[in-house]
Amino acid sequence: MSRFLQYALSSAPANETWTLSSGLSARWLAPGCVAMDAGRDDADSVLLSCGVHGNETAPIEVADAILHDLATGRLALNCRLLVMFANLEAIRAGERYGEYDMNRLFNGAHRKLPELVESRRAETLERLAADFFSAAKARRLHYDLHTAIRSSVFEKFAIYPYLHEREHSREQLAWLQQCGIEAVLLHTQPANTFSYYTSRHCGTDAFTLELGKARPFGSNDLSRFSGIDNALRRLLSQPRAAVAPLQADGLPLFRAKYDLVKHSEAFRLHLADDVENFTLLADGMLIAEDGEVRYTATGGAERILFPNPTVKPGLRAGIVVEPAQLD
Template structure:
């Protein structure tokens, strides 16, 4: 009798990362199929793979109507490698049958060209081009990729509506350029519905230490899925940028387990896991010109570093940013962005009021 480990797998399922980096489409006969465990797979585009449990492909029933739709993405920034490696392993384990699949899953490795170049992006920051913002660009590789990812994502969630799926999730996994006071943290896009208790429970299960709440709509991938499709969406920041192969993936076991539990439909209760601390965006620093400077911090200042009232954090010609509150923490300081883009976020802690509103 052949074991799961001995079953032949198409190369794109055995090592989805290596297959994507190679850049070639699968042979026609291997672009879609059904595995021995009943999982159906479809290669949609370079770096984009759809997986479905057996129930999702059958005629709609009461059981299939409860199948969730989960989008798992990584590599939207090409040099953020740890979560790309985690997703590739997750695909292989689903294909081998060692990880049960109980929902529809769309796996997206966002920016293969930047992944191959070991760069954040090639022409433009892909995670600033969703919600239609790509239409403002004349050209570029990320513009075309954003357009295509929006279309494939819309197709995926439209099929979820046809199946009557009970839940839509999007977990977009990144790593930070800098170290952080909280090594693993999450960002939630701004929506009219506000934060979700289900999302906070999942983040606690994933041992995420802090959550950043946006207070204005952005143009990120998670903003697109949350606003357009009502998905429970979060951006996870897992450690720092490192080359492929240099990551200690054991540091992200809790987040990996949470993603696996989500696709297996086996989310347990929090079991006493601490809720994350919560921070809310109160301002941002925008780079207006090449004269822009970030002050009072070096390249090694971690995310969530606090600054006291009166501290000047940035200047750009006549523009100054001075801390106005007793304490503001800086997140994602990056003076190397293009003029017109965000160079940093400023946040304050709002843990008590946010968790109280969730009923926690």
């Protein structure tokens, strides 16, 4: 653990600027949120967020190691950078969240639950992100780093927030491929996630990146995260370096077809408890039933994502996704 993460977790610094041994200046904008600036007018603005889910530790370790190497000068910085250790209390507790899933509280959703600690934090993170990107002069990039609860057919995948009238960025998809991302889910409607917030309201190219399975601090095999680690380091030090063109057939795209809604406690999911994300659903199979409601797979190319039959009635118990193409 570097001094950055130790400091973020142990105290409540804000508005403190200091000079690093590399010569860069750094500033705590709020607890757990540190900004560094290469001082170049044409620099890209890069937001790295991690720990929105506090038990997803590998991305926290990756971001912390990058900060450490920027501080010592082992890694050059040629961007404006803001790193957020998002849900500090959950990180300290080693829990996904305390009172409420923070990644359902962005895009203003925190205003409906203002009494929650996580709501106040989401509001702060939105404000800092908006301030950061309002001063952007070049590309605006946000990567929200996660690990998933369950195993996945595609170990590393990205969620591309709904873009409304904007087009998907082939340049960004190519960069994700360089990170080792194996599949991308294209969202087709707004969401209360951090990446949707900055995409929609700050004009970023933003992604939620699911980088493998969640494990406790010290139990991560960081070699499994070398793809994202190397790509982020290259982006920060050489933001204009060429990226290999997108190999579209090596990066399958999906979109949500429909949600499996749990209407009642009678809901039964006919998949194994440990079914992997993106598992193919055979044509005609009964995926779930809920009283009179039956969810049946069609076509043989549909897959299951984020199945969770234990949610409260009225909520989504999984998503059925299908292959998608860029427009």
